[in-house]
Amino acid sequence: MNQMTDLSTTDTSPMLRVTDLSHRVSLETDTLTILQGVSLEINRGESVAIVGRSGSGKTTLLGLLAGLDTPTEGTVSLDGAQISSLSEDERAKLRASRVGFVFQSFQLLPALSALENVMLPLELAGMEAPEVRAKELLERVGLGERLNHTPRQLSGGEQQRVAIARAFASDPVILFADEPTGNLDNRTGQDVSDLLMALNREQGTTLVMVTHDEHLAARCGRQLHIEAGILTEPELAREQAN
Amino acid sequence: MAAKQKLMSVRRDWRERDVRVVLVALIIAVATVATIALFANQLQRTLVSSASSFLAADRQLEAENGRPVPQEWIEEARGRGLETGQMVEFSTMVFGESGFQLVSVKAVSDEYPLRGEIEIQSGMDDARQIVGAGPGRGEIWVNPRLLRLLELEIGDSLEVGNLELEITSLLIREPDGGFRLSSLAPRVMIHVDDVAGTGVIQDGSRVEYVYLFAGAENVLDDYYQWLEPQMEPSHEWEGVRDGETFSRSLERAERFLLLGGSLAVLLAAVAVAVASRQYALSQRDTVALLKTLGLSSKGIGGLYLRRLALWGIAGMVGGLLVALPLFWILVQLLSDVLEQPVDFYLDPTALVPALFTALVSLFAFAYPPIRRLRHVAAMRVLRSQPGETGREAIPDLIIAILAVFGLVWLYAGxxxxxxxxxxxxxxxxxxxxxxxxxxxxxxxxxxxxxxxxxxxxxxxxxxxxxxxxxxxxxxxxxxxxxxxxxxxxxxxxxxxxxxPDNAPNHFLINIAPEAVDEVEAFWVERDAPLDTLYPMVRGRLTELNDQPVQEAVTKDERVGALNRELNLTWMAQLPADNEIVEGTWFADGETEGVSVEAELAEQLGLIIGDQLTFTIGSETVTEPITSIRTVQWDSMRPNFYMAFPPGGGLTDMPSTWITSFHLDADNKVALNEFSRRFPTVSVLELxxxxxxxxxxxxxxxxxxxxxxxxxxxxxxxxxxxxxxxxxxxxxxxxxxxxxxxxxxxxxxxxxxxxxxxxxxxxxxxxxxxxxxxxxxxxxxxxxxxxxxxxxxxxxxxxxxxxxxxxxxxxxxxxxxxxxxxxxxxxxx
Structure with missing residues (x-):
């Protein structure tokens, strides 16, 4: 733990390092390869978009980078920790303190109010005065008036704002976003992505995002293109296409 | 309220449909089991107290050896808070002005009867009265037949041994009488303190001391635990269940209630299992999200375990809140049916099975699928994962079956x-x-x-x-x-x-052979035809295969039937409710053999072909066993341990006849006329x-x-x-x-x-x-x-x-x- 804290304060090492990552799932009859030989590095403070067609493996890659799942082969190290060799509970602990998420389908708990949804990760990480921090963040995303509304009472865009507030609540060093605007109309999507990018800048968080949205992808510092489970830098891909 | 706590709030849960189903199922489970347990308990108490009156107590201790039991046994019972009473039963001659007669005396203490009532009449044509105590000292209550036999009237005196007692009432019905036909002599009842004064009881007299006990079931059971090691073979502890007539009815009722309870347990289990599996499925997204947000599997497990515990408490409290009023309503219904108030009795221990059921239902049926939530992949937040195949539920099923087995076993035993x-x-x-x-x-x-x-x-x-x-x-x-x-x-x-409604409810005993036709005609005229008439010969079983029966049968197997005279009969037809289990019934014209009742045969180890010797008066009869048959003791018809064929071994023995018949309540006045015309026939009103x-x-x-x-x-x-x-x-x-x-x-x-x-x-x-x-x-x-x-x-x-x-x-x-x-x- 100490070592990890040390690493996070020094800016020299990359935030994410992936080496020779492969992922396969066994089906009833045969094995399906989803990712093949992926290697990449993402530096601290960088914002990276993972783009590719449906079924190309980008969501799987995001899950593996975030430690939601473990790869069949290869290693993932996040903020200096070899997450591919950690147990599930160790990974959960790591997520609680350093990782934030934004999902396409918002993933708010319907039983909890906006405020409580944002408080939840703070409580799970054992932070003090979670309510103060949660309120602050909800005000920051423009929902200061709607603290006690449940997700059902909020529009899609509002729900995603709550989710963004939640993602930044525990001061993550890295934020993973899975199609954050995928379920929103253009205008709302624009607002939400503005908010996401702005908060990302303010907090100095590393951002890894899966998206279809070319505009959104273009706002990221770097784009990783993935095709049939194989990673290509977009420049490279374009050259090959030409 | 903190978000995490709120996640576990039952009130919040209640808004989710699946949780509502689990909770409702749980409440129903607890309510059903608790109501059944409470009601069964109440019913049993009511039944037992109903049935207890047939013993005039909750339990009887009989000493058939002619000696009173040690006084400290009675002291011990009183010390434990039991009510006690005493009876002494013996036969003796009583002397009136115009003659004497063998009577069967029942001497009772002031407490008699502890349960039930006595019915008396203060004159032949007076109304019947219900009283709660027997005769006082110096008084004697007599069977109406005795008055006629000795030409006595109320107010006359009667000599019992050395004591002269005043006849103050006619004894019509005693709560604990009527089931044994063995004593055919007319009954008289006196106070137990007068027994010594009569001087009738000497060493070696045939006398039975009977002690009555009443009180709470558990105290009675504890007392019996204490008493049993000290009891001698001639002592018999009799409870309602040991009684002859409704033991079977009671047992079946109990079993039915238990069955009902067990089925309620099963239903509850099914409901909880189905609903909680559904709930677990619906919780997978939440669990995946919580995991993504950094909650460990242990944390998830703890979260849901606490949640289950909260549901358990809510289910128990809710179930009891439903069960108690329901129970109260049932008790009211019960007292309406009985047309008598039922004392509302709430036994807290009856609630234990319900609460236990709630816990088992939760942890054996609800917990396994919910426990598996810990294994939900965090990846589920990003994409749906392969769902449950049903195979992982197999261990659940095994746990569930074991739990059901255990619960039903515990419940129904x-x-x-x-x-x-x-x-x-x-x-x-x-x-x-x-x-x-x-x-x-x-x-x-x-x-x-x-x-x-x-x-x-x-x-x-x-x-x-x-x-x-x-x-x-x-x-x-x-x-x-x-x-x-x-x-x-x-x-x-x-x-x-x-x-059935027309079940025989009166017995006629002691009909002289020459009066049989006349008696039969009397009742046919009054539209109350008699059932089959059976001759009855009193005799003792004395030898088994030419060996004295006391030696042939080991001490453990000695049964009451050997110590007293048996009622023997002859009959051509097997009674409809009897059933041959071994051997064959007498063929037409067959005059050899004897048919033995199955239970007695088993107790004595008798088999077909054994030679039985009976002593009847001064004569003996020896016959081989040709059949063994079962008897419906609770049929309200004359039943016999031993039946001979017509023209067989009993033919020339002195006999009287016995029968039963149905007499409507509004036809009962005919009994007075009957008694006047046939003064020597005993009428047993059942x-x-x-x-x-x-x-x-x-x-x-x-x-x-x-x-x-x-x-x-x-x-x-x-x-x-x-x-x-x-x-x-x-x-x-x-x-x-x-x-x-x-x-x-x-x-x-x-x-x-x-x-x-x-x-x-x-x-x-x-x-x-x-x-x-x-x-x-x-x-x-x-x-x-x-x-x-x-x-x-x-x-x-x-x-x-x-x-x-x-x-x-x-x-x-x-x-x-x-x-x-x-x-x-x-x-x-």
């Missing part, structure tokens, strides 16, 4: 019951699996179309997994309900057959006892109906819960079908048909499984014979089909009333 029920369930599930496979194969060929039938069949196929699961639960529920209905009807039929038994049967019937209603209600809720488990999917599908252009009426019809088919098949299966379980139960537990019950069974599949069609239509209601777009959005 009957291995046979558990095995029958579980056997029925296993057969049911096996048939269901087979049938399900066949059905799926058959339905695969059906193609959709505009026809409601086709749509319904396609629907069944499309939802085959859910349909099979629902069918299994429906069939199980129906099986349990049908089992109960079946057992109930055969139990009631049995009782009805045992004591109509009170029969009425009492019929009353008990009514109580038990009422209880059974009430419990049945409760369990059927529980079954209904289980079915509703299971149907609503797939509510969301069904509604979404319905909305989609409507969006795609399905007509409302077609959708409604096909859904109702689909559910009706499901209900019908489940009904048929449930009924068949119930028949199987009842077959086992009937044969093993209730000692009845098995028959098919078409009239009960046929409506069940139909009712179940209609009910499910209704449920199906009901859950489709929002789909049909709201625009499809709104619906799809709402269901998102």
């Amino acid at each position: 009957e291995v046979a019951l558990v095995v029958s029920l579980l056997g029925g369930l296993v057969i049911l599930l096996a048939v269901l699996a087979l049938l399900g496979g066949l059905m799926v194969a058959a339905l695969r060929r059906v193609r959709g179309g505009g026809n409601a039938w086709r749509l319904a069949l396609v629907g069944l196929y499309r939802h085959r997994q859910a349909s099979m699961a629902q069918m299994a639960v429906f069939a199980m529920t129906l099986m349990l309900a049908a089992t109960l209905i079946l057992v109930r009807s055969s139990l009631l039929d049995d009782w009805q057959a045992q004591l 109509d009170h006892i029969i009425e009492r038994i019929q009353q008990i049967v009514r109580q038990v019937t009422q209880a059974i109906e009430a419990i049945l209603a409760l369990i059927l209600a529980a079954a209904l809720v289980v079915m509703a819960a299971v149907v609503s488990a797939t509510l969301r999917d069904r509604q979404r599908e319905g909305a989609l079908l409507r969006t795609l252009g399905g007509q409302q009426s077609l959708l409604a019809r096909s859904t109702m048909l689909e559910f009706a088919l499901l209900g019908f098949v489940a009904g048929v299966l449930g009924v068949l499984a119930a028949e199987a379980a009842v077959y086992a139960l009937q044969v093993r537990m209730f000692e009845g014979s098995f028959r098919w019950h078409w009239q009960v069974m046929l409506p069940i599949p139909v009712i179940s089909a209609l009910l499910l069609a209704f449920f199906g239509r009901w859950q489709l209601r929002p789909v049909l009333s709201v625009s499809p777009m709104l619906l799809l959005r709402r269901l998102e």
Whole structure:
């Protein structure tokens, strides 16, 4: 733990390092390869978009980078920790303190109010005065008036704002976003992505995002293109296409 | 409120449909079990106190050795807070002015009777009176026959031994009399303190000391625990259950209540298991999110465990809040039926099984699927993961079966019951699996179309997994309900057959052979024809295969029947309610042999061909055993241990005749005339006892109906819960079908048909499984014979089909009333 804290304060090492990552799932009859030989590095403070067609493996890659799942082969190290060799509970602990998420389908708990949804990760990480921090963040995303509304009472865009507030609540060093605007109309999507990018800048968080949205992808510092489970830098891909 | 705490708040949970189902199932479970336990407890108390009056106490201690029991035994009982009383019974001669007569004396203490009442008359033509105590010192109450035999009147005095006592009342009925026909001498009752003054009891006199005890069941049991090691072989502890007549009725009633309780447990288990599995499925997204947010599996496990505990508490409290008023209502109903107030008795220990059931239901049935939530992949937040295949539920099933087995065993204490029920369930599930496979194969060929039938069949196929699961639960529920209905009807039929309205309720004893025709004519004239008349010869069994019977039979096997005179008879026809278990009944004209009652034969180790020697007066008769037969002791007809053929060994022995017959209450005045014309014939009035038994049967019937209603209600809720488990999917599908252009009426019809088919098949299966379980139960537990019950069974599949069609239509209601777009959005 100490070592990890040390690493996070020094800016020299990359935030994410992936080496020779492969992922396969066994089906009833045969094995399906989803990712093949992926290697990449993402530096601290960088914002990276993972783009590719449906079924190309980008969501799987995001899950593996975030430690939601473990790869069949290869290693993932996040903020200096070899997450591919950690147990599930160790990974959960790591997520609680350093990782934030934004999902396409918002993933708010319907039983909890906006405020409580944002408080939840703070409580799970054992932070003090979670309510103060949660309120602050909800005000920051423009929902200061709607603290006690449940997700059902909020529009899609509002729900995603709550989710963004939640993602930044525990001061993550890295934020993973899975199609954050995928379920929103253009205008709302624009607002939400503005908010996401702005908060990302303010907090100095590393951002890894899966998206279809070319505009959104273009706002990221770097784009990783993935095709049939194989990673290509977009420049490279374009050259090959030409 | 902190978010994490709020996640575990029961109030918050209550807003989620699945949790509501789990909680309602739990509340029903606790309420049903608690109500049954409380009511069964109350009923048993009422029954026991009803039946106790036949002993004039809750328990009797009989000393047949002619010696009183040590005084400290009685002191001990009093010290434990039991009520006690004493009786001394012996036979002696009494002397009036005009003659003497052998009487059977019952001397009672002031406390007699501890239970029940005595009925007396202060003059031949006076009204009958009910009193709560026996005669005082210096008084004697006598049977009316004695007055006639000795030409005495009330107020005259009668000499008993050295003592002169005043006749103050006619003794009509004593609570603990009437079942033994062994004493044919007229009964007199005196005070126990007068016994010594009579000087009748000498060393070696035939006298029986009887001690009466009454009090709380557990105190009585504890006292018996203390007493038993000190008792001698000639001491007998008799409780209501050991009594002759309704022990069987009581036992069956108890068993039925236990069966009902066990079925309630099973139903509860099914409901909780179904609902919690559904709940666990719906929680997977939340768990995945919590994991993503950094909660460890241990944290998840703890979160849900605490949640279960909270549900458990809510279920218990809610269940008891339902059970207590329900119990109160049942007790009121009971007292209405009995037309007498029932003292409301709430035994807290009766609640223990209910609370225990709640805990087991939660942890054996609800916990396993919820426990598996820990293994939900965090990755699920990003994309749906392969769902549960059902294979991981196999350990759950094993745990559930073990838990059911344990619970029912604990509850009913009957291995046979558990095995029958579980056997029925296993057969049911096996048939269901087979049938399900066949059905799926058959339905695969059906193609959709505009026809409601086709749509319904396609629907069944499309939802085959859910349909099979629902069918299994429906069939199980129906099986349990049908089992109960079946057992109930055969139990009631049995009782009805045992004591029909015209059951004999009077005995005539001591009819002289030459008076038989005259007596018979007397009653025929009065429209109360007699049952079969039997000759009765008093004799003792003295030798077994030419060896004195006391030596031939070891001490342990010595039974009361050897110590007293037996009633022997001869008869040509085997009585209808007797049954030959070994050997053959006397052929026409056969004069050799004797038929022995089965229990006695077993106790004495008698087999066909054994030579029995009887001493009758100064003569002896020796005959081989030619048959062994069972006897219905509670038939209210004369029954005999030993029966000879007509013209056999008893022919020339001095005999009197005995019979029983039914006499209506409004015809009872004829008894006075009869007694005047036939003063030497004893009339034994059993109509009170029969009425009492019929009353008990009514109580038990009422209880059974009430419990049945409760369990059927529980079954209904289980079915509703299971149907609503797939509510969301069904509604979404319905909305989609409507969006795609399905007509409302077609959708409604096909859904109702689909559910009706499901209900019908489940009904048929449930009924068949119930028949199987009842077959086992009937044969093993209730000692009845098995028959098919078409009239009960046929409506069940139909009712179940209609009910499910209704449920199906009901859950489709929002789909049909709201625009499809709104619906799809709402269901998102």
